Amino acid sequence: MGTVRLLGALAVALLISISFDACAAEPASNAGLVSQVAARLAQAKGVRAQFTQTQTLSAMRQPLVSKGSILFVRERGVIWHIESPYQATYIITDAGVSEVSATGQRVSTNNGNGNGMRGVAQVSRMMRAMLGGDLSALYSQFNVQADGTPAQWHMQLTPAQPQIAQSIKGLQMNGGDFLQTLRIALANGDTTRIDFANSALVNDLTPAERALFGAP
């Protein structure tokens, strides 16, 4: 289900901003660890990182690899910028999803009549709830298993809703101060792995980024 793909992408945006207190090194219980993770989220205004996405798809001869950068801003949304194998920028906000081509033109906007928009709004709502420290939306959609320490943790998300389980097998995340890897396993056997590097907290946006979010 596409919404789940979207959800995965946004979970990336969400969890990339996890950065742990260096001193909180003691092992935490399962739920405690998750809420500690969530508690950190409420403090972060935004995060940027480099990503490498590797998709292993049955229809393709070899894995598809793309590279780029991601900017997550809690109050605005996400900018997903692909640098290779081609140039494109995707902006995901409450208002919808738009794509900006390499030449800076908005080539498509999905905020119209369909249900794609609804998926975005739903995920966006869930994301905001989690950022407010409310994990109920996460728990209502997934069974969450966490282990490790805040300095080096591992999380396994398994769909709790049959609707989602129809298309997604599970999400695996590893991280420390920030999310390091995310692995999405689909029910049809395809997998997507995203590695993050050079994660950093963000406090101010560049004018170009503001413009992409459609804000003054």
Add this chain to the structure above:
Amino acid sequence: MEVLQRRSSRQVFGIRAAWVLLALVAALYCGWRFAGPSPLETNLLALLPATEVDPIAEKAVDMLASTLGDRAVFLVTSNDSDHAKAAAKQLGATLSASHAFGSVTAQLPPFDLSQIGGLYMPYRFGLLTAQTRSALLSDSFSLHDGLAQRLYSPLRGGLATPLADDPFGWLEQFLGQLPLATSNLELEDGLLVAHRGAQTQVLVTATLPGSAYESSTQQAVLTAVAGGEAALKQTFPDVTLDRTGAVFYAQAARAASEREVHLIGMVSLCGIGLLMLWVLRSPRLLVLGFVSTALGIVCALAFTLLVFGKLHLLTLVFGASLIGEAVDYSIQYFVVYLGGGRDWDAQRGVRAVRPALSVALATSLLGYAILAWVPFPALKQIACFAMAGIVTAFASVLWLLPSMLVQPPKRTPKRTFAFAARLLGSWQRVIGGQRTWAVAGLLVIAAVPGWLQLTSDDDIHLLIQRDRSLVSQEQKIRDAVGIDDSTQFFVVRGETPEIVLQRAEALSTKLDGLNGADKLSSWQSPASFVPSAKRQREDRALLQKRFFSKPSTLRASLVQAGFRDEIADAWIRTEAQSAGQVLTISAWLNAPWSQPWRHLWLGEVDSIAPAYAAVVMPQGVTDSNEPALIATARAIPGVSFVDKAASVSKLFGEYRVDSGIWLGGALLLVLVLLVLRYRLRGGVATALPVVLAVGVALAVFGYARVPLNLFNWLALMLVIGVGVNYAVFLREGAVRAGADLGAVWAGVMLSAATTLLSFGLLGMSEMPALQSFGATLALGIAVSVLLAPLGMPSEPNGKEKVKGTV
């Protein structure tokens, strides 16, 4: 002499038997109808007149209403999300177990979303979104970029398609723009859930086993829901339950009108009974009066049921108030009877009272005939009911009562009559004689400022008053689900399903083109689910021309992007094999998942001249964009924008304006009638009280700042028809040889009091139309009876007689 008496007694027996037979037939017919499926029309929409120029559009409105009518929706709300969900499941189970519903859905069965994609998959080479189409048409489109976007974009549509079946994602984009969900609801644990603030709201839906307007269905549903709610309160005290559905509105309307019928009926009967006893002092006359009235009501009921088949709630309530008017005729006869003394002859009594009753009947019938002429179903029925009722009451007074009142009266309420005569005498000295025109002038001067303050109201709520608590519950459910009130929509018609789809597509294109404040937030159209065959063929031709006509180039691009050779080959082969395949509306209708949207397709609406119709449901209709929507509909053949509420209000306004003219016409007709009988001077004098009554009533509404609606105006016609009776009774009584003017005046006052009582009660009805009717009638009749002495003849011998008898 004995022979004569025997013959007359046989005649009397015959007349009585005929009336008993009539009463029996009418009562049995009514009893039979009420014993079967309830003949009460509880569908409030049935009150609405036909407003659409296009009969297909009108039919479409009805079909849509009946499709949506057999649904019931419940919303379970709590601050505790687990409670809300558990409560919804419990409610679903209780309602299911009650067997009052056809089906109850709380928890949706796990639904395989791939079913949706599955329907479209075989036809995917003819299904493109407008965006894809224009992208493919532009020269800048490259196979390489198209594939890269599909493969590397972090975002996918709401319904994903396998890469192997849809390498470019065209079908995925098509599925993404299906108007599947315009709601705030999410699926959690199989439940439809909305989160609003701290609240969790869970939706439970049900369908009815029969019509929402059947009383048995209504009763069963009501009992089941009450039981379910009580059980919920016990298990989860923090949970609230809201409901909506035509069945609840219909049930509430029926309960309210039955309450009113009982109230108006009982209070009228008791009040009229006491009044008659007090004035006439004869239980026997009271019983006879009620017999005549009951005959009128029963025959009216039977006749209306026979003509219309179903009885509107408005008619039922109005019918109860007709008691006060129907009893008037017998009161006039009783007055003559009591004044007749020892040498009473029933037939002479009839001859004495017939002219007055005939004129009164003629004017009343005239008033109701105008009502019947207005194109509102409920008003036609009320008019029919009233006309049948008063004609029967009139006939029973002329033919039945004389056969029951053969013996002269034992005593006459002389004191009451003398008191009435004194009252009349002094009142006439105040307003009558030389002062008549001065009084009329003064009233007009006093009324003018009131007339100048008159305002008007044409809202649909006049005809359809929905239960307030249910309306607020419906609003809560709408807010939770996130949909507008769907009383405005487009109807698209055509000779074939294909033409309907093409026109719906044309409509979508035009709606897409609306800008700024005119723009709709979204709409649901069957053409969004099933493009017309023409469009599917065009899309296929486009793909053919751009890509599939050069399969080697296409294959090379796919392989270069990383697709396996066999995947690329299979895809290109599938396109060739699927040539000529077109998705049809019936295939979509047959798919199980299309159920929530099937009402959009009305199908064949007319089999004689083949006509198919569909509905396009807009979201975000406002007063400001409605003109643009109407203009959009006009620009496409076969498309009309339906806003039933606005159309009805507009119709109210048009008829309200016209009714001023009709009122003048009715006055003129009554005047002609009276002039024919009383000559010019007498006719004008007899009409004067009712003319002034209309003027005063209008002024009172102006001063009281009560906006006038169509029903006030129509009631004024009845004021003319009924109010003129009192002046007629009084005038006829005054010229009747040997009549006791005190008795006549007492009779007029008694008649007026009974009518006032009934219509006054009607004025307290909760139904705005009846309330306007009742208030206007009561006011107008009160004034016309007070001014009735203005219409009395001023010849001295009339007055001599008054003196002589007192």
